[in-house]
Every structure is written in C-alpha cells, then in structure tokens.
Amino acid sequence: MSKIAEGLLYSESHEWVKVDGNVAIIGVSDFAQSEMGDITYVEMPDVDDEVEAGSDFGALESVKTSSELIAPVSGKVVARNDELEDKPEMINEDAYAAWIIKVEMSDESELDALLNAAAYAEIAK
Amino acid sequence: MxxxxxxxxxxxxxxxxxxxxxxxxxxxxxxxxxxxxxxxxxxxxxxxxxxxxHMGEVFISGPDAERYVNHIFTNDIRTLEPGGIMYGMMLYPDGGTVDDLLVYRESEPQHYLLVVNASNIDKDYTWMLEQAKGFDVRIDNQSDAxxxxxxxxxxxxxxxxxxxxxxxxxxxxxxxxxxxxxxxxxxxxxxxxxxxxxxxxxxxxxxxxxxxxxxxxxxxxxxxxxxxxxxxxxxAGMPLYGDELTADISPIMAGLGMFCKLDKPEFIGKEALVEQKANGTARKLVGIELADKAVPRHGYPVELEDGFEVGVVTTGYHSISLEKSVCFALVDSAYSALGTPLWVRVRKNAFPGQVVKKRFYQTNYKK
Structure with missing residues (x-):
C-alpha cells in the first residue's frame, strides 16, 4: 500500500499540492513513485517560467519509463528543488518531502478541482 | 486480456x-x-x-537434422561440437529476422535444441514446420514442458x-x-x-x-x-527481438553480421544478406551517447542539428553501470560512423550526443 499524506490536495495524474498562502508547493504522490520505480532524473522548469494547469511542466524518468509532470494549478514558478538534480531518488525515499516546484498561483479557484486525500485514495490503487 | x-x-x-x-x-x-x-x-x-x-525449447532430430538447422539458421553449425552452443538468427528470404536464437548441439548425433524468444514460439514453430519440406526431421516444440x-x-x-x-x-x-x-x-x-x-x-x-x-x-x-x-x-550491446531485430531489421542492419556465415553453401535469407553486405543498407543500428541526463526511449526521433529526422531510438536508458544516457538507434547509414554528432528528441527538446560503439559495458565471460 502506498502512503497518502493527509492535508494535501491531489490531481488525478498523481501530483500533490500543499497550499502555503498563494503559493502551491508541488510534488508527486507516493503511489506515483512506487509505480515508476527507481527515479533517475527529474526534468524541471526554470524559476520565472509560467506553468498552466493541465499542461506538463517537466517529467520524471525512472529506469524503465518516463512520465510527464502535469501542473495542478497555473502560475509562475518561484522555486524549484535543485537538490533533485543530483538526488532524484529523494522522491522514492519520501515523495511528500521531496517537493519539485513552488508556483505562485494565478487562479486559486483551480484548487477546487483537486482531490482531497480520501478521494485520491480511491484512484491511487 | x-x-x-x-x-x-x-x-x-x-x-x-x-x-x-x-x-x-x-x-x-x-x-x-x-x-x-x-x-x-x-x-x-x-x-x-x-x-x-517463458523462453521456448524446440528439439530437432532425424537423419537430416544438421542440414535442416543449417538451412534455417544464419550461423554455421557444422563447426559446432557436441556440448557446444551457437548464437544466430532465422531469417525470411528478404533478410528480415524471424527470431534470434541459440542452437545447442546434443551428444547424440543429429540432435539439436533450439532456444527461441517467448513472444515468437508459435511463429517460430510454424516457420520451422513450413521450412521442413524435403528434410527428414522431427520438430518437437517442448516449450511448455x-x-x-x-x-x-x-x-x-x-x-x-x-x-x-x-x-x-x-x-x-x-x-x-x-x-x-x-x-x-x-x-x-x-x-x-x-x-x-x-x-x-x-x-x-x-x-x-x-x-x-x-x-x-x-x-x-x-x-x-x-x-x-x-x-x-x-x-552489454545485445539485441532484443522486437526492438533491434524485427521482420524489417536484418542482422546486417543490426551489426550482427558476425553471426551470419555467408560462406555457407546456403541458408534462408543468404542472398539478401550477400546483397546487403555488398551494397550496404539504408539504415544501420548504432549506439548513441548523450551529453545530458535526459533519457532516450524506444521510438524517440534521432535528428541532425537542424532538426532533420535521420532515425529512431530502439532501446535507451540512463545506464545503471555507466551512469550516462545511452541508446541503440536505427539511423540512416550516412550518419552511422563512430563520432558522428546526432541529437535525440526527448519530449520538447533535442539533446546532443554522438555515435559510439554499441557495447557500452565491458563483458566478463569465462573463456
């Protein structure tokens, strides 16, 4: 069984969002990392890039597969987790600690479309 | 399913x-x-x-077993000792690959074991039966046993x-x-x-x-x-049937000519391979090493600097033992020389690399 952290929001494409004021901290769920296996590379946007809800903002590569990262919300990238460049396995070790980017949201109502932990638990199995 | x-x-x-x-x-x-x-x-x-x-085991025996196996197999089993094993392919007449396989020569005369890919067992067995006309052989598919x-x-x-x-x-x-x-x-x-x-x-x-x-x-x-x-x-530079060898990819294109003995009197596909060896093939399988960590995957386009497509990735990984991104790709032969700069398109971006030897890792066999 994969872990699902309470208090976060989730997308159907297995990203999680932690809301901090008008900033969305974004990562991928434990279910996603477990499905992918050993993650070897994280492709991330640059700070100040714009991301759009529903569009890809990067990708995860594992040994076997690659998977696009889909932005759960729109806005400007204000930070990215450069530690993942050398240690992509941090996502395997703790998917909820290994955030990928932080986005200054342009439309906080987009959060309403995301799932809570209980609803996400229904699709992450 | x-x-x-x-x-x-x-x-x-x-x-x-x-x-x-x-x-x-x-x-x-x-x-x-x-x-x-x-x-x-x-x-x-x-x-x-x-x-x-899951691999398939097909046993061939009978008075014509050696001649028959040599007819459907690219390598030359006449030089195989009892207890010896040879790698090679079965080909269509046009040189495309039916399968790659191992041939075991058993101690009993005129007895061979052919080990074939799981995905091809039925196709191979049918192919072997079809090619057996005129040969006094028994073809026994024991894969399930x-x-x-x-x-x-x-x-x-x-x-x-x-x-x-x-x-x-x-x-x-x-x-x-x-x-x-x-x-x-x-x-x-x-x-x-x-x-x-x-x-x-x-x-x-x-x-x-x-x-x-x-x-x-x-x-x-x-x-x-x-x-x-x-x-x-x-x-280790080895092909997987379905990726590096297919009905459209001959062993010559895949760089496996050393397992095709063109000096043998005959085997299915020989004429096509002789022609390919003499005139070259339109495409060739190469190794490509990327300068970046981006991972080339099966089906990704291989391009020149200006974006012109010259090939496709057949298998690629961020290599575990070498810690770099490498792939096999089938490319226009004009761009197959070692050192040729090539780009692999990974999603939106093309990443630079160059043609290298396909054996990325030094093998460690017991000689």
Whole structure:
C-alpha cells in the first residue's frame, strides 16, 4: 500500500499540492513513485517560467519509463528543488518531502478541482 | 486480456515475493522485486537469478537434422561440437529476422535444441514446420514442458556448483553445456546468459526448477526481474527481438553480421544478406551517447542539428553501470560512423550526443 499524506490536495495524474498562502508547493504522490520505480532524473522548469494547469511542466524518468509532470494549478514558478538534480531518488525515499516546484498561483479557484486525500485514495490503487 | 496470459512454473512464487508483474511475450512475468537498480547491481557485482521459463525449447532430430538447422539458421553449425552452443538468427528470404536464437548441439548425433524468444514460439514453430519440406526431421516444440532459470553474475559459478550441486559446471566455458540427470529427469546446464556477466542457464522440469529457485534464494541469490534483464543486456550491446531485430531489421542492419556465415553453401535469407553486405543498407543500428541526463526511449526521433529526422531510438536508458544516457538507434547509414554528432528528441527538446560503439559495458565471460 502506498502512503497518502493527509492535508494535501491531489490531481488525478498523481501530483500533490500543499497550499502555503498563494503559493502551491508541488510534488508527486507516493503511489506515483512506487509505480515508476527507481527515479533517475527529474526534468524541471526554470524559476520565472509560467506553468498552466493541465499542461506538463517537466517529467520524471525512472529506469524503465518516463512520465510527464502535469501542473495542478497555473502560475509562475518561484522555486524549484535543485537538490533533485543530483538526488532524484529523494522522491522514492519520501515523495511528500521531496517537493519539485513552488508556483505562485494565478487562479486559486483551480484548487477546487483537486482531490482531497480520501478521494485520491480511491484512484491511487 | 489478463486471463489469457500464460504463467511460468514460478509464477506463484513471484507473486508471493511481491514482484511487480507485467505481460511480456504472452506471459505474466516479474519486472522487478527489490528494484531494477538493486537487482542490476547484484548481477554485476555478485549474483542474481532470473525466471526465464517463458523462453521456448524446440528439439530437432532425424537423419537430416544438421542440414535442416543449417538451412534455417544464419550461423554455421557444422563447426559446432557436441556440448557446444551457437548464437544466430532465422531469417525470411528478404533478410528480415524471424527470431534470434541459440542452437545447442546434443551428444547424440543429429540432435539439436533450439532456444527461441517467448513472444515468437508459435511463429517460430510454424516457420520451422513450413521450412521442413524435403528434410527428414522431427520438430518437437517442448516449450511448455521445460522450466528455465538464469543464474548470472561473478558469483554464479559458486551457487550453481555448490548450492545446486553441479560441480562439473565449473569446467564449462562460455557457450558450452552439460547434461545431468536427477530423479531420472534430464537437466541441461549451459554457460550462457543475457547480461554481459559470467553465468548459467538451467533447463529442467518445472518441479526441479521450483526447487532450484528456492535453494538459490535461501542461499542469498537475489531474485531479478525482466526490468534489469533488459538494462543488463542493453549495456552489454545485445539485441532484443522486437526492438533491434524485427521482420524489417536484418542482422546486417543490426551489426550482427558476425553471426551470419555467408560462406555457407546456403541458408534462408543468404542472398539478401550477400546483397546487403555488398551494397550496404539504408539504415544501420548504432549506439548513441548523450551529453545530458535526459533519457532516450524506444521510438524517440534521432535528428541532425537542424532538426532533420535521420532515425529512431530502439532501446535507451540512463545506464545503471555507466551512469550516462545511452541508446541503440536505427539511423540512416550516412550518419552511422563512430563520432558522428546526432541529437535525440526527448519530449520538447533535442539533446546532443554522438555515435559510439554499441557495447557500452565491458563483458566478463569465462573463456
């Protein structure tokens, strides 16, 4: 069984969002990392890039597969987790600690479309 | 679909171990247990055991067996000693590949074992029957009756000789095999593999294979899935049927001409290969090493700097043993020379690289 952290929001494409004021901290769920296996590379946007809800903002590569990262919300990238460049396995070790980017949201109502932990638990199995 | 998948004799043990299972070649197979990187490194540094019971075993015998096998096989088995093994292909008349396979020459005269890819068993068996007209041979597809495990890695010999009780296997050199009998049943132990490391493949009845599997795991050999089987064979420069060899890819295009003996009197596909060797082929399989960490995958385009497409990736990984991104790609022959700069398009961006030798990893066989 994969872990699902309470208090976060989730997308159907297995990203999680932690809301901090008008900033969305974004990562991928434990279910996603477990499905992918050993993650070897994280492709991330640059700070100040714009991301759009529903569009890809990067990708995860594992040994076997690659998977696009889909932005759960729109806005400007204000930070990215450069530690993942050398240690992509941090996502395997703790998917909820290994955030990928932080986005200054342009439309906080987009959060309403995301799932809570209980609803996400229904699709992450 | 799922219920149509075949199961090997070890299937329930994989599920019990918590393996990630996935369809491969018509079988529900373990892709990984502890993780691809961990399993890959176990084979490179110590030993791992794979369930390869999905592979097909076809026995050929009869007065014309040698002549028949040499007719359908690209390599020349006339030079094969009893107890010897040869790698090669079966081809269509146009040079496209039916399958790549191993031929075992048995001790009894005019007896051969052909080991073929799981996904091709039915196609191969039908092909063999169709080509047998005019030959006095018996073609016996025993694929369902045999289990098979591969014990691979620098410590494989220790486990096969000790744990499994085949001390005579220590004397085997690469691409030779021995016969053993346990409880009146035949066992084949061959020094072969698909990893680039020393190792053995053991063919036996399903109950014996289950017993050997359990003995090896108890002795500390790591169970390994098809995930690392692919990363290991890829690093060692070996083709996978379906990716690097297909009905449209001849062994000449794939750089496997050394396994096609064009000085043989005849074999199916020979004329096409002679022509390809003389005039060259439009495309060739190359290795490409990328400067970046982006991972080239099967089907990604290979381009020139200006974005002009000149080929396609057949297999690619961020190599575990080499820690760099490398791939096999089928490219226009004009761009196949070592050192040629080529770009691989990974999603939106094209990443620069260059043509390198396909054997990315130095193999460690027992000569």
């Amino acid at each position: 799922e219920n149509l998948l075949k199961k090997t004799c070890l299937h329930d043990l994989h599920v019990e171990l918590g393996a990630k299972m996935s369809p491969f070649g018509g079988f529900d197979m373990p892709i990984q247990y502890s993780g691809i990187i961990d399993e890959h490194n176990a084979v490179r540094r110590a030993a791992g055991v794979f369930d390869v019971s 045999w289990g098979q495990i591969a014990v691979q890695g620098p410590e494989a010999e220790k486990y096969v000789c000790g744990t499994l009780g085949f001390p005579e296997a220590a004397a085997l050199t690469f691409y030779t095999f021995l016969d053993a009998v346990r409880d009146g049943r035949r066992i084949i132990v061959s020094r072969t593999g698909y990893t680039g490391e020393d190792g053995f493949e053991i063919y036996a009845a399903p109950e014996l294979i289950r017993n050997y599997w359990n003995l090896l795991l108890t002795a500390g050999v790591k169970p390994c899935g098809l995930g690392c089987r692919d990363t290991l064979r890829f690093e």
